Amino acid sequence: MATQMFEGRGHAAVYQKYRFAPGEELQQTILSYLREKKAIPAELAVDVGCGSGQGTHFLGEHFKKVVGTDISEAQIQEAKDTPCMPNISYLVCPAEELPFQDASVDVLTSFTAAHWFDFEKFMKEVERVLKPGGCVAISTYTVDMSLRYGDCSEKLTKIFRECWDAILKYSHNRLKYVLENYKEIFEALPFPDKKRITDIYDQIPMTVEGVVGYMESASPYQTFLKNDPKTARTLLQETEKRMLETMGVSSRETPVEFWVRHVCVLGCKGR
Ligand SMILES: C[S@@+](CC[C@H](N)C(=O)[O-])C[C@H]1O[C@@H](n2cnc3c(N)ncnc32)[C@H](O)[C@@H]1O
Numbered sequence: 001m002a003t004q005m006f007e008g009r010g011h012a013a014v015y016q017k018y019r020f021a022p023g024e025e026l027q028q029t030i031l032s033y034l035r036e037k038k039a040i041p042a043e044l045a046v047d048v049g050c051g052s053g054q055g056t057h058f059l060g061e062h063f064k065k066v067v068g069t070d071i072s073e074a075q076i077q078e079a080k081d082t083p084c085m086p087n088i089s090y091l092v093c094p095a096e097e098l099p100f101q102d103a104s105v106d107v108l109t110s111f112t113a114a115h116w117f118d119f120e121k122f123m124k125e126v127e128r129v130l131k132p133g134g135c136v137a138i139s140t141y142t143v144d145m146s147l148r149y150g151d152c153s154e155k156l157t158k159i160f161r162e163c164w165d166a167i168l169k170y171s172h173n174r175l176k177y178v179l180e181n182y183k184e185i186f187e188a189l190p191f192p193d194k195k196r197i198t199d200i201y202d203q204i205p206m207t208v209e210g211v212v213g214y215m216e217s218a219s220p221y222q223t224f225l226k227n228d229p230k231t232a233r234t235l236l237q238e239t240e241k242r243m244l245e246t247m248g249v250s251s252r253e254t255p256v257e258f259w260v261r262h263v264c265v266l267g268c269k270g271r
Helices: 009-018 024-036 073-081 119-129 153-168 173-179 183-188 208-217 219-227 229-247
Strands: 042-048 063-070 088-092 105-111 130-148 193-207 255-268
Touching (some): 009 073, 024 130, 063 073, 130 173, 153 219, 183 193, 193 208, 208 219
Parallel strands (some): 042 063, 063 088, 105 130
Antiparallel strands (some): 193 255
């Protein structure tokens, strides 16, 4: 069964505001694989579970046509409302029923979304829609995140992790696929030519407000908010206050280095 999350307008808006695009290292990992497999330059890339288009945008620079797809109408509306290249369009549809013809897609990507899909049905669609020699890149950022700022990086990361651990208590059980570094997703990919990379580190440009907003955009936080709104809101307010005090600054706009670890499953359909 596919799992529907991120449906509400409010969550989609927070998501659009605070979720970040794939970092440089992740982009380069994917692009060098596609070059190695001679899958770029190419006609059509499809980004499945595109949310409000965080990963879809960078594909626009490398393909003639890019289609972002998502099961959530609210997410697709946010994506459509965000300025993007003219070769990018968006569609509402489930990952398990992609509205593309057999062997019509050059590259299929999915950023931080595949753990919500019905893997068996999704993988059948991946195999069906990709052209022979076409490639797939399925990635996620993990919960391994840290913060760097002056000489208080360790303290800051500790504050972030304490907050994050409290939020992760409300995780959906599908987060286990992220915690196991997409092992099961890798195994479900039906191509013999495949690999899984688990140590891609990226520095994401952030501010204190952005870090707190990122936590707010996480699906477990949204569950926390529904179950116990007062505690959930207080947790984020207190975390922001502690971060600012530790950094010795007063502005939420203060930049801070946010480091994330990505996992990426790459595969190529035989010719
Ligand atoms: C964590 S967000 C990732 C969004 C974006 N790709 C990013 O990198 O930030 C997961 C997205 O997957 C979508 N999603 C969940 N289940 C889906 C399904 N079965 N088919 C298509 N999209 C799905 C959600 O609506 C949500 O927008």
